[in-house]
Amino acid sequence: MKEIGIISDTHSYIDDKIVEHLEGCDEIWHAGDIGDQYVMDELKKVAPTKAVYGNIDDGNLRVEYPEEAIFEIEGVKVYMIHIGGYPPRYTTKLKKRLSELKPDLFICGHSHILKVIPDQDRKLLHINPGAAGRHGFHRMRTLIRLRIDQGKPKDLKVIELGLRSKI
Template sequence: MKKILLLSDTHGYLDDTILKRANEVDEIWHAGDIGNLRVTDQLAKIKPIRAVYGNIDDAKTRLQFPEHNEFEIEGVKVFITHIGGYPGRYNPKIRPLLEKSKADLFICGHSHILKVMRDKRLDLLHMNPGAIGIHGFHKVRTMLSFEVNKGSIENLIVLEYPR
């Protein structure tokens, strides 16, 4: 079993709230718009981090992290990208990649809108943790915590903080 902290759209922002939660998990996953490598560098000092770059990220960030990150953990195939859409409205560039990947869990960011929903057609769970940074239109800062255990996603918690 692995405990995961899933965040996105930090836009260079990191605070004690995020760091506290990072200490409580086994891995940190970042779905893009990191904003500054100091964010991922500091998080990586706490726990292993898996991340993708987002549309605001600079060339240095794009050299360090991929556009798409596919991996398997605890029997769950994961596909992470920044701009992905959601079931029924996937980014046209992402849909064929998703179909090919046969992912169990599809994660993206970008919208600043937290969503967790099932895609029955592709037989996967979609997660967007919203935005934990302070830049953007969102009124509440959000991220997700969950466990990956023997092929399933368990104990999903929505973490909300005032902006």
Template sequence: MKKILLISDTHGYMGTEILEKATIHDEVWHAGDWGDMEQTSDKLCSITKVRGVFGNIDGRSIRKTYPEELFFELEGLKVYMTHIGGYPGRYKEGIKAKLKSFKPDLYICGHSHICKVMRDKLLDLIHFNPGAMGNKGFHTKRTMISFAIDNGKLIDINLLEYDRNKE
């Protein structure tokens, strides 16, 4: 079993609530728009294993470190992650073809700053968008998702919600 902390759209923010949760998870997955490399990726990598993709606001250092898309399998669960991809019924152009080809059990994206957990019955997958943990954007709450993968199954799925910090 692996415990995963899923975040996105930190936009350079890496508060103690993220770092503390990272210490009790086996991996942190970031769905893009990291912001500053030293403030985000470097801090997380010093705590636990990190997987992620770059987002539309990310600069050269993040783009050199993380790909635009990630396809992988963990504990028998197939995962596809990208930053901008849409959601069931409203996929970005080209995403549905990739989902049909790779056939992930879990499809993850960020970008919208809106937390979503949805099932796509047609493609037989679960979609996660963890929302945004940063303070930049229109969202009023900062969110991330904690879950576990056990023998190919998603278990213990929890939404972690925080007030937005004033800047």
């Protein structure tokens, strides 16, 4: 069993609340718009961290992190990219990629809107953890924790980090 923290859209911001809620995770997955390497350095102090770059990330972050991450953990195939859309309205390119990869979990960010949606057509769980940073139009800063056990994601928890404007 693995405990996973899923975060996105930090936009160069990390605070004690983020760190506190990710402590105890076996891995952290950052779905892009990191903003600054400092954020990743701090997350890596908490747990091994995988990340993809987002549309605001500069050339240095784009060299360090890929556009997409494809990996398996505890029998669950994961596909992570920053801009993903929502089922069933994925872009043509993304529909093709999901059909090729057939992931069990699809992780994205970008919208700053937390959504967890079972995609019945593709037999996957779509997760957007919302935004943990201070920049953007979102009201509540969020992240997600879940467990992966015996090939299945379970015990998903939405964590509210506080209002974006009250930091």
